[in-house]
Amino acid sequence: MIDIDKKLIVEELSKIYTALSIDKPYLVSLIKxxxxxxxxxxxxxxxxxxxxELVINAHFWRNLELNIKKFIIEHECFHLILRHAVRVKELHDRRGVPTNISGIAADVVVNSLVKIPEEFKDKVITPELIANLLKMSINEIRRMSMEEIALLLYRREDEILSRVTPPSDIEYSISILTGSSTFNYEVLQEGDYELYGKKGQDFEEELRRRLLNALIYAKLIGKVPEGFNREVDWMLKSKVDWRGILREALREGFTGSFWRTWLKVNRKMPDQLPGHKVYTTPKILVLLDTSGSITEKELDTVKVVEEQLLSQH
Structure with a gap:
């Protein structure tokens, strides 16, 4: 039995959601x-x-001020929805990047998205700190994904670890993923069944869909942090050869296909059935989405790809 008033925490979460609805409305639906x-x-x-899941540790929670609670809820929510623990583990497994180095990179990304309380700034890893260590501009750091930052930090691992204390939250989350840590718990917020009713890849796809919706909403209201845009883009990037799929679809759709028409004479039964006309390669019409969910930068990228494709044919 956990010795804390869960009703009080629920009330605090409600206040946190209200505060977030003002400065990060796109995040509230995800947290809920x-x-x-x-x-x-x-x-x-x-x-x-x-x-x-997001896990609140009552051992520490009860002693924190509400503004700090808001900060760490927001902070860990970004870690969760951006799949940082999973991605840190993957980066270690695939590229050998130590989890403490990638954990620093994950915190850099998240802390560029949240407002850090003044009394907490000397306790967290800020983008400004890492930009200074890497001798880069803060804007360059904010445009990079967690993986890109981690690989840069890895090249200077000894120096970075001598200057920066890795965060404990990502390391602990990975210990749970690997089964080396366990904990007893009670459910505080059930979550959306449309999300948690799914498992494995279906869960990941549903979460990505919600992330995309959040990104579109943030763009529409003009409140999308550049780092969030970059991270979501990384998560949504296609691992499918779309050119190959398009090529096969065109080949299947137009090779030997035909449509029936009375304007052509049916050679076998001229007065009883319509003739047929074989499809030829059609003209391709390109439609560009210029709605509020598409930024000027994205529109320019689409135009460049379009011009590249047209120049090849």
């Missing part, structure tokens, strides 16, 4: 859709994530 658990574990961070 998440399953939130509560535990009491002295050796765990104040808040951390599993592969799917």
């Amino acid at each position: 859709a998440l399953k939130i658990l509560i535990t009491e574990k002295p050796d765990a961070p104040a808040i951390f994530t599993t592969d799917k």
Whole structure:
């Protein structure tokens, strides 16, 4: 049994959601859709994530001010919806990047998206700190994905670790993913069944769909942080050879295909059935979406790709 008033935490979460609805309205629907658990574990961070859930540690939560609670909820929510723990583990498995280095990169990304309380700025890893260590501009850092930052940090691993203390939340989340850490919990917020009723890849696809909707909404209201845009783009980037699929679709759709018409004479039954006309390669019409969900930068990118394709044919 966890010794804390869960009703009080629910009330605090409601206040946090209200505050977020003002400065990050696109994030609120995502947080409300998440399953939130509560535990009491002295050796765990104040808040951390599993592969799917947000976990509040009552051992530390009860002693925090509300503005700090808002910050860490927002912070860990970004870690969860951007799949940072999963991506950090993948980067370690595929490229050998230490999880503590990638954890620093994940915090850089998230802390560029949230407003850090003044009294907390000397306790967290800021984009400004890493930009200074890497001798890069803050805007360059904010345009990079977690993986890109991690690989840069990895090249200067010893120097970075001598200057920066890796965050404990990502490391702990990975220990849960690998099964080396466990915890008892109670459910605080059930989450959206349309999301949590799905498993495996279906869950990931549903989460990506919601992320895309959040990004579009943020663009429409003009409140999309550049780092969020870059991270979502990375998660949504196609791993499918769309050129190959388009090529096969055209080949299948137009090779030997025909349509029936009375304007052509049917050679076998001229007065009883319509003739047929074989499809030829059609003209291609390009339609560009210029609505509010498409930025000038994205529109320019589409135009460049279009011109490249046209120049090849």
